[in-house]
Amino acid sequence: MTIKNKIVWLTGASSGIGKSLAILLSRQNTKLILSSRSESTLNEVKALCLFPENVKILPLDLEDYENLSEKVNTAKMFFGKIDILINNGGISQRSLAKDTGVLVDKRLMDINYLGTVALTKAILPHFIDENSGHFVVTTSIVGKIGTPLRSTYAATKHALHGFFDSLRAEVFNNNIKVTLICPGFVATDVSKNALTGDGSPQNTMDKATKNGIAPDRFAKLMLKAIEAEKEEVYIAGVKEKLGVYAKRFFPSLLSKMIRKLSVT
Template sequence: MSFSDKIIWITGASSGIGKALAVELSNQNATLILSSRKKEDLMLVKNACKNPDAIKIITLDLEKHSTLQTKADKAIAAFGTIDILINNGGISQRSFAKDTSLEVDRRIIDINYLGTVALTKAILPHFIKRKSGHFVTTSSIVGKIGTPLRSSYAASKHALHGFFDSLRAEIYKDNIAVTLICPGFVNTNISKNALTGNGTPQQKMDTATKNGIAPNTFAKLMVKSIQQRKEEVYISGAKEKLGVYVKRFIPKIFSVLIRKMSVT
């Protein structure tokens, strides 16, 4: 697949994986729509891309579900169509379940799961009408295995797998693809912005995150997976990837290992 004739909408595009994706896809001559809550940061990403004149910015907040249909309509109108929606926006967590308020649980679900689902449903009729389209969603290795300090985050990512696996089966006949990308540790600000039990950001980077995959390297691997229209991809270090398979085939061993594993 060439991206030179593709119009791609990326959420969570103001930093981290989203920013790296924007730069990589612009280098491959894609036409881009970039979204997040932060317009100034989006402008910086736009200006860092190869063809800033071929990029539109639409601010949005995934927590404000009632606004997302309007945002989707605006995105479609920007270039007349959308070929690929990359659901990359979201927020993480660093707190034990016993210390996490229900409001924080709810907020993580509202952003990561319901916000992504709402935006997907807003674009879905457009894809069905065209009999073409591709949903790409950034999940997590934690969308396959639950780990300490991530109870609500893991729940939100597990929910995305259930939704998009079901959706993939429903829209196959409409020539619409679904790709779930599962990152391990990536060197971004995700741990700094992660919510603690009372809803405040952690404001520090985890050691594992700091030692994670470089965002530009991750973006190249993710873009390759999108080109190949893969259904589910694990892009991570060996330990995170191994955890997925240990959980699948010898879950009792996994339960012992995860209690001892450092996830910070």
């Protein structure tokens, strides 16, 4: 599958992976719908796109998941249909489970899981009617491996894998594809914006995140996976990838390794 001439709706498009991916997609002669909470920041990304006249802005808040059906109706009106929904929006966490308020747990689940699922369900009838469509979901390596300071974040990503693996089987006969993208460390502001135990942002960048894959390079690898219609792909450093396979084949060994990670 080539992404050229496709109509792509991208959430989490205002920064990081989403911003780099939006700019890259604009060079593929796609028609884009860019979404995040900040309309002004989305317009800044639009200005960086190669053909801004083919880019539409649709602000939305995944936390407001009960009202996302209206956003789907608006999105469909921009270009008449949607070929690919890239569920890239979300927020991370940096706090011990014992120090994390349950309302923070709820917010993480509302944004990362329920918001993504609600948007997916809202557009699903359109894909079924078209007998085509492609859901792309940015999850995480911690969607496969839970690590310290990310208990609820890991839970939200594990939940996405469960939902979309099930959905893939359900919509196979409707010619609808599902691709799960699992990033390792990527050099974005994800750790700065991560929620701490009281719900406030961490406001500092983790060393591992700072040394992660550059967003532009990540976007190129992500695009290749989308065009290849991969079911699941790990875009990460060697250590993160090894962790996934260790979890599968040597779970006790991986548990010992994870226990040695810093939790402060």
